[in-house]
């Protein structure tokens with residue numbers, strides 16, 4: 001099969017990537033415990049999981065920076081498990097500060113092209129074009145210390161893309177940046193990734209980032225894939241307890257389960273498969289699936305309200321626990337103030353339940 005390499009000029013030429021039952025031991029540490037993932041051509045898969053779950057190990061294995069002890073890696077249908085890194089044609093961006101400090105942005109981006117034997121004027125043009133692509137065309141002569149962290153990461157992205165890699169690997173590339181820049185840059189990276197059409201593995205421990213960027217998000221725990229799904233699917237229909245508790249804010253409210261549903265706070269709500277389904281359980285209810293109504297006779301009361309722009313979040317005291325409730329818009333929060341009595345309702349969105 002043909003595996004045309006993607007470039008800023010040609011779009012939609014991503015290759016398929018397959019992780020097949022990968023294992024990796026570091027002495028007694030079993031870092032990858034049978035990791036299998038299929039990434040479609042041009043797809044961005046965000047690997048999400050807590051620190052130490054094996055995300056970087058998987059990414060390094062794909063990049064050829066580390067080996068696997070068992071399993072295979074296929075790129076474009078070809079087994080590259082034992083191919084050295086310099087034959088794999090991967091573009092890699094790490095957390096931060098990976099630029100050569102004594103080189104300009106342009107020379108940083110041109111570096112990999114020089115290694116590939118491209119002549120000086122061609123690589124200069126290519127490097128300039130790639131800097132243009134990441135919006136830094138006018139910063140070519142700057143040195144890393146003269147640029148912000150966000151700009152440096154754009155240069156790192158340009159450096160990774162300039163070689164026209166077959167796959168783009170991003171290991172927590174935004175983690176060192178402050179919140180606002182992080183959000184801007186993740187949208188920028190996603191836009192460029194779609195434009196170039198390059199198959200991308202994006203590793204992060206930040207669930208908001210993973211959900212915002214991924215075509216699909218793969219949740220990892222202890223060296224294994226728990227679930228891989230489109231962001232909304234993952235959020236609305238977690239398949240395991242780990243995913244239900246790790247992705248998104250959730251309340252755990254006592255209920256009684258049976259016949260595919262759970263009675264919780266006076267409502268009967270369908271149960272998602274995979275969790276506890278009989279007797280006393282903890283129902284994992286999303287903050288936005290709880291409704292509050294100010295009521296003099298309400299049995300619950302508001303402890304605190306925080307405004308978060310387009311939504312507000314209230315902490316509400318029930319008889320024996322505190323829950324978090326999200327409501328859209330400031331208007332919805334009229335009547336919600338510390339001390340206000342409220343009635344609490346649960347919407348019929350399916351929930352995951354755990355053993356009580």
Ligand SMILES: Nc1ncnc2c1ncn2[C@@H]1O[C@H](COP(=O)(O)OP(=O)(O)O)[C@@H](O)[C@H]1O
Nearest residue numbers: 026029031049050051052053054055056057058
């Ligand atoms: N070179 C190494 N030597 C020994 N242990 C390692 C090495 N690299 C990673 N590990 C261990 O493997 C596990 C997975 O690490 P890593 O892939 O870096 O996790 P993540 O990127 O998800 O935070 C951790 O327990 C980590 O301590």
Ligand SMILES: [Mg+2]
Nearest residue numbers: 052055056057
């Ligand atoms: Mg890591």
